[in-house]
Amino acid sequence: MTEEELLQVIEQAAAEGVTELDLSGNGLTALPPEIGKLTQLKKLILGKYEYDEDGEFLGAIGNNLSYLPKEIGLLNQLEELQVARNRLSNIPAEIGQLFNLRTLDITRNELSNIPAEIKQLVNLQTLNLGWNQLSSIPAEIGQIVNLQTLDLSWNPLRSIPVEIGQLFNLQTLDLSANPLGSVPPVIEQLFNLQSLTLMGNNLSSIPLEMGKLINLKYLNLNVNKLSVIPLEIGKLVNLEFLTLGSNQLSSLPAEMGRLINLQFLDMSKNQLSSLPTEIKQLSKLKELDLRGNPVPVPPEILGKKDIVFGEPGDVKEILDFYFRVQDPKETEHLYEAKLLIIGEGGAGKTSLAKKIKDESYELQSSEKSTEGINVIQWKFPLDNGHEFRVNIWDFGGQEIYHQTHQFFLTQRSLYALVADTRKENTDFYWWLKVAELLSDNSPVLIIKNEKQDRETEVNERQLRGEFTNLKEVLATNLATNRSLAEIKEKIKFYISSLPHVGDKSPLPKLWVRVRVALENYSITRDYIELSEYFQLCETNQLTDRKDMLRLSRYLHDLGVCLHFQDDSTLKHYVILRPEWATTAVYKVLDNKTVKQNLGCFTQENLVDIWQDSKYAEMRDELLQLMMRFKLCYQIPSRPGNYIAPQLLDIEQPEYYWDKFHNLVLRYKYDFMPKGILTRLIVETHPWIENQKLVWKSGVVLNKDETRVEVVENYNQREIKVSVSGNRKKELLAVVTHELEKIHRSFERLQYQTLVSCNCEECTVSENPYAYRLENLRKRLKAGKYQVECEESYESVDVRRLIDDVNLSRKQDYRESQVQNTPLQRELETERQKSLNINRATINLSGQQYKKLRDALVDAFPTKSSLEQFLLFEFDKKLDVIAGGNDLQEIVFNVIKTAEAQGWVEELISGAKEGGRRDTCKMGHDAKFC
Numbered sequence: 028m029t030e031e032e033l034l035q036v037i038e039q040a041a042a043e044g045v046t047e048l049d050l051s052g053n054g055l056t057a058l059p060p061e062i063g064k065l066t067q068l069k070k071l072i073l074g075k076y077e078y079d080e081d082g083e084f085l086g087a088i089g090n091n092l093s094y095l096p097k098e099i100g101l102l103n104q105l106e107e108l109q110v111a112r113n114r115l116s117n118i119p120a121e122i123g124q125l126f127n128l129r130t131l132d133i134t135r136n137e138l139s140n141i142p143a144e145i146k147q148l149v150n151l152q153t154l155n156l157g158w159n160q161l162s163s164i165p166a167e168i169g170q171i172v173n174l175q176t177l178d179l180s181w182n183p184l185r186s187i188p189v190e191i192g193q194l195f196n197l198q199t200l201d202l203s204a205n206p207l208g209s210v211p212p213v214i215e216q217l218f219n220l221q222s223l224t225l226m227g228n229n230l231s232s233i234p235l236e237m238g239k240l241i242n243l244k245y246l247n248l249n250v251n252k253l254s255v256i257p258l259e260i261g262k263l264v265n266l267e268f269l270t271l272g273s274n275q276l277s278s279l280p281a282e283m284g285r286l287i288n289l290q291f292l293d294m295s296k297n298q299l300s301s302l303p304t305e306i307k308q309l310s311k312l313k314e315l316d317l318r319g320n321p322v323p324v325p326p327e328i329l330g331k332k333d334i335v336f337g338e339p340g341d342v343k344e345i346l347d348f349y350f351r352v353q354d355p356k357e358t359e360h361l362y363e364a365k366l367l368i369i370g371e372g373g374a375g376k377t378s379l380a381k382k383i384k385d386e387s388y389e390l391q392s393s394e395k396s397t398e399g400i401n402v403i404q405w406k407f408p409l410d411n412g413h414e415f416r417v418n419i420w421d422f423g424g425q426e427i428y429h430q431t432h433q434f435f436l437t438q439r440s441l442y443a444l445v446a447d448t449r450k451e452n453t454d455f456y457w458w459l460k461v462a463e464l465l466s467d468n469s470p471v472l473i474i475k476n477e478k479q480d481r482e483t484e485v486n487e488r489q490l491r492g493e494f495t496n497l498k499e500v501l502a503t504n505l506a507t508n509r510s511l512a513e514i515k516e517k518i519k520f521y522i523s524s525l526p527h528v529g530d531k532s533p534l535p536k537l538w539v540r541v542r543v544a545l546e547n548y549s550i551t552r553d554y555i556e557l558s559e560y561f562q563l564c565e566t567n568q569l570t571d572r573k574d575m576l577r578l579s580r581y582l583h584d585l586g587v588c589l590h591f592q593d594d595s596t597l598k599h600y601v602i603l604r605p606e607w608a609t610t611a612v613y614k615v616l617d618n619k620t621v622k623q624n625l626g627c628f629t630q631e632n633l634v635d636i637w638q639d640s641k642y643a644e645m646r647d648e649l650l651q652l653m654m655r656f657k658l659c660y661q662i663p664s665r666p667g668n669y670i671a672p673q674l675l676d677i678e679q680p681e682y683y684w685d686k687f688h689n690l691v692l693r694y695k696y697d698f699m700p701k702g703i704l705t706r707l708i709v710e711t712h713p714w715i716e717n718q719k720l721v722w723k724s725g726v727v728l729n730k731d732e733t734r735v736e737v738v739e740n741y742n743q744r745e746i747k748v749s750v751s752g753n754r755k756k757e758l759l760a761v762v763t764h765e766l767e768k769i770h771r772s773f774e775r776l777q778y779q780t781l782v783s784c785n786c787e788e789c790t791v792s793e794n795p796y797a798y799r800l801e802n803l804r805k806r807l808k809a810g811k812y813q814v815e816c817e818e819s820y821e822s823v824d825v826r827r828l829i830d831d832v833n834l835s836r837k838q839d840y841r842e843s844q845v846q847n848t849p850l851q852r853e854l855e856t857e858r859q860k861s862l863n864i865n866r867a868t869i870n871l872s873g874q875q876y877k878k879l880r881d882a883l884v885d886a887f888p889t890k891s892s893l894e895q896f897l898l899f900e901f902d903k904k905l906d907v908i909a910g911g912n913d914l915q916e917i918v919f920n921v922i923k924t925a926e927a928q929g930w931v932e933e934l935i936s937g938a939k940e941g942g943r944r945d946t947c948k949m950g951h952d953a954k955f956c
Contacts, residue, residue, distance in 0.1 A: 028053035037061050040068075051075045051109075052826070054812055055090035063098030071102065074111040074135075087112035087135055100124035111135050111155075123147035134158050134178065146170040157181050157201065169193035180204055180224065192216035203227050203247070215239050226250050226270075238262035249273050249293070261285035272296050272316065284308040295319045295334055302349060315342045323533050324348050327584040328577070332467070333771075344577055352533040359539040360529050362409065363416045364522050365586055367466075369458055370445040372423065375476035377401065378505045379445055380421040383515060390506055400613075402606040407519055415523055418587075420606070423613075439585065441522040442471040448483035455485065459494045460698045464773040468496045470521050474514060475502040527585070537569040538578050545588065549603035553641055560590075560601045596651040611642050611649045612658065616671060626659075626674030630667040657702075657709040662718055670712070672705035675723040682720055682727060684736055686793045689749045690759050691783035692832050693797060694766065696744040698777065703769055704739040704746065710765045710891060733758045759832055782828050788819035803828055879935055883918045890917060897921070 028036075033055065040048055047070040058073070065071075074089030089112025099108075100121025107130040115136040122131075123144030130153040138159040146167035154171070157180040164179065169190025176199040179187070184205040191197075192213035200217065203226035210225060215236035222245040230251040238259030245268040253274040261282030269286065270293040277298045284305025289312055296319035316339040318329045328348050331337025339345075352358045366383075368376045381388045384405045401421040409415050442462045444455070455473065462471050471494070473485060487500045498521060503510040523529065541564050548555060548563070555563070564575045579590040579601055589602035602608050615621060618636050621628045628636075637646050650669075653659045659671045708715075708726050716734065720727035728735040733752030740747070746766070750759045770776050780800040789795035796818040806814055806825050813822045887893035925934045 028055060030057070030059070034059060034061060037064065041065055046070065046104075048072065049075070051090065051112075052088040053090060055092055057094075058092060058096055058099075060096050060098045062096060063101035066101060066104060068102050068105055070107040071105060072109045074113050075109045075132075076111055076134075089113045089135065095119055095122075097121045103127065106130070108132070118142055118145075120144045126150065129153065131155070141165050141168075143167045149173065152176065154178070164188055164191075166190045172196065175199065177201070187211050187213065189213045195219060198222065200224070210234050210237065212236065218242065221245065223247070233257050233260075235259045241265060244268065244288075246270070256280050256283070258282045264288065267291065269293070272319075279303050279306070281305045287311065290314070292316070295339075302346075304350075307346060307350070312342050314339055315345055317345060322349060323352050325527065325532065325581055325584075327581050347574075348535070348577075351535050357536050358533040359536045360413070360532070361534055361539055361542060362413045362523075362529050363418070363542075363587075364525050364528050365418045365420055365440040366405075366443060366518060366522060367420045367422065367440050368443045368445060369422050369462065371447070371454075374445045374447040375478070375505055376445045377421050379443065379474065379476070380419045382505055382508070382511055383417075383419060383518070386508055386511060400606050400609045402604070409523065409529075413529070415519070415528075417518075417522060439525055439527045440466065440469050441518065441525065442466060442469055443518070444471060444473045446473065446475050446483075446485075448475050448477045448481050449479065455490060457698075459490065459497060461700065463494060463496060464698075464700055464776060466496075467774050470498050470525075471496050472498055472514075472517060472521065473500040475500065477502050477504050477509075478506065480504055480507075480509075537567060537574075538581075540567045541569055541575075541578060542582065542587070545582070545601075545603055553604045553607035554600050554602045554645065557590075557599045557601060591652075591655065594651065594655060597648055597655070600645070600648060607641070608649065608652055611637060611645075612653055612656075614642075615653065616658070616674065621671065622674055625676045626671040628659075628669050628671070654709075657706040660709045660712040663713050670721075672708040672721070673702070673723070675721060677723045679722050679725055680720055682716075684727075684734075684749070685751050686749075687791050689751050689783075690755045690831055691750075691795060691797075692748045692759065692763065693781040693783075694746045694748075694778050695781060696746075696776070696778040699741060699744040700773055700776070701741075703766070704737065706769050707737065707762070707765055710768075711762065728758070728762070730754075730758055735759070735762055737762060756831070763832070782832055784816045784818070784823060785828060785831050786816045786819050786821040786823050788821070789816060792818070798828060800829075879922055882935075883921070893917065893921070 028050075033050070033053075036048075036050070037059070038061075041064045044067050045065075046067055048065065048068060049072040051072050051074050055073070073092060074087065076087050089110075092110070092113040092115060094115060095110070095118065097119045098121075099119060100123070102125060104127060105125050106127050108125070108128060109130070109132045111132050112135045115133060115138055117138065117140060118133065120142045121144075122142065123146070125148060128148050128151055131148070131151060132153070132155040134155045135158040138156065138161055141156065141161065141164060143165050144167075145165065148171055150173055151171050152173055153176040154174060155176075155178040157178040159182050161179070161182040161184060164184070164187055166188045167190070168174075168188065169192070172194065173196055174194050175196055177191075177194070177197060178199075178201045180201045180203040182205055184202070185207060187202070187207075191211075194217065196219060197217050198219055199222040200214070200220060201222075201224040202211075203224045205228055207225075207228040207230070210228075210230060210233060212234065214220070214223070215234070217240065219242055220240050221242055223240065223243060224245075224247040226247045227250040230248065230253060233248070233253065233256065235257050236259075238257070239262075241262060242265055243263050244265055246263065246266060247268075247270045249270045250273040253271065253276060256271070256276065256279060258280050259282075260280060261284070264285060264287060266286050266289055268291045269289060270291075272293045272295040274297050276294070277300070279294070279299065279302060281303045282305075283303065284307075286309060289309050291314045292309070292312060293314075293316045295316045299317065299320040299322055302322065316330065316334070317324065318326070318332070318334050318339060322329075324345055325348075326332065328340050328344055330339035368380055370376050378390050380401070380403050384403050400423065403419040403421065405417045405419055406414050407417070444458050444462070446455070459471060462469065473487075473490075475483060475485065477483070482502070485500050487497075490500075491497050499517060501510065501514050501517060503514055505511070526532065544563055544567055560579065561572065561575055564570070564578070569575060569578070576592060579588070580592060582588045583590045583592075586605065589597075589605050589608060590600075591597035614636050615628065615633070618628070618632070620632060621636075633646055633650060637643060637649065642649065650659075653671075654661070658673070659669045662668045662670060704724060704726075708721060711726070711728055712721075714728040714730045714735075715721050716727045716729040724741065725736070725738040728737070731752075731754050733750065733754040735758050736747075736749045736751075738747050739745070748759065748762055748766075750762075752758070770778070781797040782800055782803065783789065783795040783797050785795075796816050798814065803814065803825050806812075807829070812825050814825050814828070815821070816823055883893065887896055922934065
């Protein structure tokens, strides 16, 4: 907005007598004295925060104001003044003339001092001064006696004035991210305080006087150096939220059991190995986060590994498991783990697996290549007298298997990468990256199979520098058993040192008993029905049905068996031998007819492929398994016909694409795992144009007069998304949302997002200039709202660039705020956790809820169809969809969100209409298969 335009706005506002004026996001560098004419104003916004429907923080929209004119003091009717996200270095003394002011927000500026005249704001209730450069606060602040909320976070404050203790009406105080070093003693005088945030204050102790704050409901002490919690914590009986994450706590006081109103307790990333018995008294506890602690509870039970956005586990399950294993009489240890052998085809993986089990095994002159996965069991004695059982998974190395192996490469395993030194074709970087991305950094051994004693050097130092999970590089000649004994000893050492095995991870005795029984069953059975599993548990004295399901989920997460509890088809079976399922899958992908048909197959084909008696009765379940793993999809409007995208034609079909006025987004990967695009094809297959424009490395989608072209260039490690048509933003949002979900399934996946320029020249160019998204975010954070196009030299609006590709502004803000220092990153992580608390509640009656739930499940029987419905009918991209798998649970959360946000009536209408919608109305070609 130009100065002339701003003056016109002010003149018009004065003439019309407006009481509210929002000037945020206009790139203002100065506010003219004429602002003083708006004496009728009650609310003036020069910079503000934005929130979503749930009240979650999205970001700030400000200006570039470096000062406020003294005429601001003439606005004597003003009740609310927001100047967030500007560049103010000081506040004029005239601010004290705003006697009616109730809210003053000057967060995210460059303030170094506050005028003493602030004491005159006697009606002020909310004062936000966070994210500035304040090294001191004037004592006069103590005279603002009606103050209820005070935010001083993210400043270089080393102390606060004792006069703050005079703010007897203060209910919320945020001092986070200040180098205080200790809790200011004055805080104990704030008896009416309900919310206190002391996150990242470099605290090493909590004063006993904190126990006087008996009205506290929220206490945040995350990211400090606390090693002890005082007994006085038990006096805070009204506490509902207590966060102590990222400290140095090794124990908790028994007095915490007195916090009978506590609902959320965050103890993540500490050093806790035990819990007080009294914690069981917290009957209202809804969430307990113990992730990142050495407590004897499996991580599968503690919750999702992503501590920021992933949910912690069920409170009851966590506590039940913990206290059960405290009794040595009820505890046993499981000495079992997986050794996963990976590498190129013909490297000697199968030979190594067989040699480990039996050193006398004679190598065949032409060892048959592994088709899919073979599993061999090997046992060896431990020094403590126990027998250790190793499940050796021998993975086929052929190209066809690479992208499907990812579903069976499990965490908490030992990996052996086998290389044939004669061929010199092993891409160590690729295989080590695969193990890193899919195994949560599990330990890896490189084993060089030096056939005919041909030695080859490996740059071990360089590989170790990049891959911290690479433990050793070993050499052998499997034909002569040279160094085989040494390799076996190394395997024994590393596999028995895994964190989940033996004495390091006690398990309930009944769990181990059932595990042994399942192992015996697997000798003759590939799978059992769920009812039979329950019966087996009861036979072994495990009678609690919920406990049975916890055990099957634990064994599933370990890769011991497969039990998909959240799948309506697969939940009725426990697959005892996962290799049985993988072999069945590979039989389809390896089938000659399926390959000749470029990945197209029918139910009749499956009858032939799975004609063996061990598969015949489980065809529906095995097909569902393939669809669950995104290995195939059913062609819309052609029931019984399926496509496996990884077998599609490599040739791109001919079609017309208008390259002008596109929205273009590119993902550039540091390392690109296989299968990203094929999984995207499965997720978006209902919109494939005519069900014909799809090939191995690309797809064209068509929805609502809008087309999306997604092309993968694997050699360039890039995926390019181009959108043309009427609803470009909406369709691009769908595709990027799906890609982000796929990205999150890989550990440590590194990539850049490139946003194409939208200047006049670039919008009609086939090769528009592209900006790195992270650089755009840095500019946004620094208040730089313009960027120059390197092709046209035009100035381009940064916010519009980001908005054009419809990237999540919430995600944009989150990522832009991650600072450079470890402490700042930790603080941002913990801040996000505190924002993620779900406060919504269901208000429908039980019968109304049940009817709506059933209607939604009937209308949208898959997670994907429900998600698409929400995106296109309501423009809702809900985390409850992205983060869940159980359809009933997802539907519950969708209804809960709709109720909280006020669109439940529209949801009911959508549920009624949804079942009658034809999701395949795009003219699919029946000749495709």
